[in-house]
Amino acid sequence: MKAIVIEQYGPADQLSISQITAPKPEDGQVRIQVKAAGVNPVDTMVRAGMLESFFSLPLTAGWDVAGVVLETAGDSHGLQVGDEVMAMIPIGQPGAYAEQVIIDSALVVKKPQNLSFEQAAGTPMVSLTAWQAIHDLGQVSSGQTVLIHGGSSAVGAFAVQYAKLAGARVIATASAPNHPYLRELGADQCIDYRSEQFEAMVSDIDLVVAAIGEEGLLERSLKVIKSGGKLVSTLSEIAPEIAQASGVTFQRVWVTPDHSKLAHIANLLSDGQLSLKIDSVFPLEQAAQAHQRSESRRAVGKIILTIA
Template identity: 35%
Template sequence: MKAFVVKKYGKKETLNLTDWAEPIVNENDVLVEVHSAGVNLLDSLIRNGEFKLFLPYKPPFINGHDVAGVVTKIGSKVSKFKVGDEVYSRPPDYQIGTFAEFISIDEKDVALKPKNLSMDEAASIPLVGLTSWQALVEIGNVKKGQKVFIQAGSGGVGTFAIQLAKHLGAFVATTTSSKNIDLVKSLGADLIIDYKIEDFETKLEDYDLVLHSNRDAKILEKSLRILKPGGQLISLVGPPTPEFANAIGLPWYLKFVINLLSLSARKKAKKLNMSFKFLFMRAEGKQLGEITKLIEAGIMKPVIDKVFTFEQTNEALSYIETGRSRGKVVIKVK
């Protein structure tokens, strides 16, 4: 099969289109013929080597974290899926590889594709959908009437998180540029801040939750200050916390490093009587199934900026790196 492979880490490296062995199908796996693959900034960061500390992939490996396609083979113990099923998934860490013609995934990390979505639309959902679900439902426990601030509302996670927060009954504030105000308003945002000309700290106060996605340390401090006592800041960009290090079973010396990395942020949050949490989303087919229900009910919808061909995978990654995409970018593989 054809696949786009990371041959060595580096910001200036491109993915290599290569002939690759078709994946092995273990007893709990389904083999998915990839029709479409979502593109995420995570794919770029993995290629750059920015997560080598706790995700030490050994090159060469296939990149890609979002997939929609058709089951072509099942393992001997698979019970939830059959050949011919249309499915989607965010494969688990160490089993990524959606920039390819086929991928083998454990059935627990797969869900049936929403019937009302195309393959391209479905491929745009898993990573951002699960990130939003785990932040707002699992960790945040967002309730009706609470106030939620979602940074970068027109981005991949932002466009999905706004819709989910509104479904949960929250008042939603977000940041975006002036050209994307109508988009985030259409998704349900109640208060929209043009980050180029307005300071969100002067507009927001007493928020219950911030979904944080900006690497600027000053933005992190401002985000903590707009929370009310007992509020939560859930960061998608770090710094990672000791809880995260424990959850993924890092060795003691890496736990020590991660403890130092997030010490300042955690101290600032504690001083303000707030919680700072780092979310590195995980694969979860059951949660994806819940998201499917919301999509099929018309409550959630995908937002796609551009669709690239399989051969344009590197161009798709370059476009993501500009930070200007509205919603998701997708690669049409088949």
Template identity: 35%
Template structure:
């Protein structure tokens, strides 16, 4: 095997046009790591946001989610073998995912679900973990509670809806009209067309809101005193503090963290048929700019995938 690979590199922030496909050395394998030949990568909003607005030390390999096959294991690795098909989300402070090969610690990966392809599996890690951690770690969602999930047809939202229903919650969602039927089929109890209706005038006394579209102030209006709000985009700190003081509403913004144990629980639900994957579009390595532009438009149903 050659010691060279191709990777998608960002050398300058501010534009997707700054992305380049370059040849570089395959990363060195440390004792606690595995070397993975990447099959596909999940495309996430943070990918284009980081390119446009910064946040990582330049130059860097873009991307986080991977699926692929273990090629080689480090001397200290015991849980994986060459030939294992795996999924995972890489630590952002290390090598990115959009490359032909990656190395990663075994705490960031696990074996892929047996009932889906490697390409499909790339849709799981970041979106699935973001939904899981937002619902259960931060919102602490319980059976019988009422939750509003914004953008429920998006990559994170479609996981969040299914996980909330699996937990036994009453789930209201916002989405464009074209996505209503699929969301009802996944168990949504109320579906609101955000383009023609004001959800804050329809919903009241909810226990929780999961927000991925920065609908902050109106979202607070649907919560009962003591309710919880989580955002994966923006949050108004002054308003959050005021509502916390006046109504006991707990509001937080968060970014997911790689967690193989939680990812294993998500994978188990997929293998049991409790969670369905939705792939909107598939792009190829050389189409990375078009792929990120499409992701940036924000109208995907489910996840977009990059084939390496």
């Protein structure tokens, strides 16, 4: 079967189609015919070798998958052949950039009927990352004020929507052309990071979520968080003692698959309470171009690979 296999670390243009053996499910797993795969920043980091201590080459790239169940083995947790599904593959077992993939059935949820395969493939990792940032770590509650850096990013967009649904006042940063999109998501205030300094515009924030990595951003954020508030980051880190000195709790998101949360998110998408924006769609053969688009940092929404 066709797959994008990373044979050696390097730039995006070294990605190419390989032929590998189709996987066989073991007990408790399902085999999925992949219709679409999501492209995430971690995909490009792994390909570039930034996380080489965690992975061994060769490896098939990708963690976000949407497709059709081809085969089940053992306990399928209610899944049947022909079901349209979506899932986040565990971080240590990438493989979504391929015609087929196997995954533990306990991690797979049925795709909402109103979502395309492309939308479903773009959902798992970013929606779970944002959920863990806003709810699990941020513990947002009604009446609080939340500042989200990178609100127009895929993770940031979910974070804006979660915080708004929870009853918080939401402030988000993005370039000015993306402010209408942020308002559609529910942001109460938008800040243009290119021309405005958020430290001069906001204060007394209960929770800051950094959905982007930028040098000095976390340190600057400490200036606007109230004592006892929280700082959560999806990419960058800061020494906990630096945050503690400002009376702030800092935590880093390490996203993990979660069936119950993803199923709940799927229901919210199905009900129209959440939305997902697609930035661009590439065929599997153009995985290199998809990675280049991701690394440009100009994407608004999700980048998707489709597998014919």
